Amino acid sequence: MRQEGGAVQMEKKRNAFEMNISAIKTMIEQDGFVPGDRIPSERELAERLSISRPSVREALRTLAYLGIIETRHGGGSFLLNRDDHTYIQIIAQFLVTGDSKFEDLAGTLRLLEQAAFVQLADASILEVHVDSDAAFRETLIATIDNDLFERIWRQVNAFYQSFGQGELYTRAEREAFLKRS
Amino acid sequence: MRQEGGAVQMEKKRNAFEMNISAIKTMIEQDGFVPGDRIPSERELAERLSISRPSVREALRTLAYLGIIETRHGGGSFLLNRDDHTYIQIIAQFLVTGDSKFEDLAGTLRLLEQAAFVQLADASILEVHVDSDAAFRETLIATIDNDLFERIWRQVNAFYQSFGQGELYTRAEREAFLKRS
DNA sequence: AAGGGGTAATTGGTCTGACCAATGACCGCC
DNA sequence: GGCGGTCATTGGTCAGACCAATTACCCCTT
Structure with missing residues (x-):
């Protein structure tokens, strides 16, 4: 029996995946992480958000792909500087x-x-x-x-x-x- | 100046996750799918690419988040036309x-x-x-x-x-x- | 006491397998 | 032929396991 969303009330009824991304982002903000900080591990995020680790990973992989965070094997996930966001590169990749x-x-x-x-x-x-x-x-x-x-x-x-x-x-x-x- | 990731070109040694995304995109192109088509199921993709279904899902979730594809529970995953820019709003969420x-x-x-x-x-x-x-x-x-x-x-x-x-x-x-x- | 090295714990990466939920096609019945 | 129910297919989610890379830690040597 899996209960709904973990920590935060979501404003809309988006699908679970996007809610997970929002929840992680909200948690990052509420915990006061700044660029360069290491965010909680996947297992800890899963526990705090009451979702499974695969679900956490699906969200984190997307965040990493967007350049919001960076993951280092064995090291953890780190918040990137906003100026380092590769959003335009992502866009360009699909444009070009x-x-x-x-x-x-x-x-x-x-x-x-x-x-x-x-x-x-x-x-x-x-x-x-x-x-x-x-x-x-x-x-x-x-x-x-x-x-x-x-x-x-x-x-x-x-x-x-x-x-x-x-x-x-x-x-x-x-x-x-x-x-x- | 940060020009490291500058190339829009694909053929680099990236991590497995990005390779999976590229592989899926390549397969979509090679199979001649057009917007609106249903792409192979997650299980079939996993088998054809010789990766596990969770890995396929991580890639598909990102593609869906970017608005490249759309997934329907029980229905399958469908190619979207590129004018759908739903991902832009979500990326903007992190930049506001x-x-x-x-x-x-x-x-x-x-x-x-x-x-x-x-x-x-x-x-x-x-x-x-x-x-x-x-x-x-x-x-x-x-x-x-x-x-x-x-x-x-x-x-x-x-x-x-x-x-x-x-x-x-x-x-x-x-x-x-x-x-x- | 300081430095170095090796070990253990932590953490991300990947996989297997399972079950649920929604969809859609198929088939039998009327 | 149309309709409705059944069931295979497919995405959604989860638990657990194991590997690989990193990091923390402690002990030993100097």
Whole structure:
């Protein structure tokens, strides 16, 4: 006879799996764990939440996959820093796998970089990098100062480079960039 | 700079859990399943992949959490179409505590849409949608005709909307968009 | 007393097997 | 042919076991 949910009243009637994830997250917050801390062991979580260890594991595996926690064999599970969350990598993984066309990759990169350029106030800082396609674009993105945007760009760019197509712009195109400022 | 996990590529030596996820995804692709199809049962997957059912379940739970598949008690597991972004809300659940990220979200959306607008030849098609923030931006993105770019935008936008902040632009801003064409 | 090494306890990783619950197909009955 | 019940299939959950990696601890040596 298994009783309902362990520790916390859930606001909704989601399925048990999501309730377990919420319960674990709630427990982490209530116990005041901060990034870097080790959270209770799987067996202890199972006991405190009145669920089985397999159920705890299913929840923890998902949390680990999302980058919320990190598990070390024999060591325990640790809370990660929120900035280390790989959520955008997860999203990117499913965005970019499969049927994304190579032309879309290059096109998306051009769009992203064009957007960055429009916001660029002073293009002079790019002049010294006009010789290097990589440095030119890297510097351009850095001027945006938007972490999410930069991470998206980095993912798309990493995938683009895995095709080994070399430079995205010719030197003439980079120079044209500067003239348009 | 943390670029370690940068590759979206799959072929790395990851832990068994992520390998199981990849294996299941690969099998789904190779068997030619399309959204709506029922994928093999947990027991069959376990046998075909030579892993135990709990391991299959840990992978399937994560895939279900991400919105890749849907499981029905007694019915089976079904492939979802990728536009279902239910997982975004849940991921956001872990990020709401921080506020810096939200600024990045809105900023990224503005950048993406500005990039789309720069490429827009004829802005007149947007005029009819000037009343609706959502329709205006949706139409804007559709003009780009870049599948990857559109999917990125859609993901970020879904993430943004999970914060429930309402419109991204004021009506005046949308009108200003049109005037700049 | 300090350091090092080896042992035991802890913890995650995986598996087997079992039973329950919901679904859906199948079959017999009307 | 339509309807309803039965039962195999499938996901949901659990208990227990064993392995592997890490960590804590204690004892011995120096």
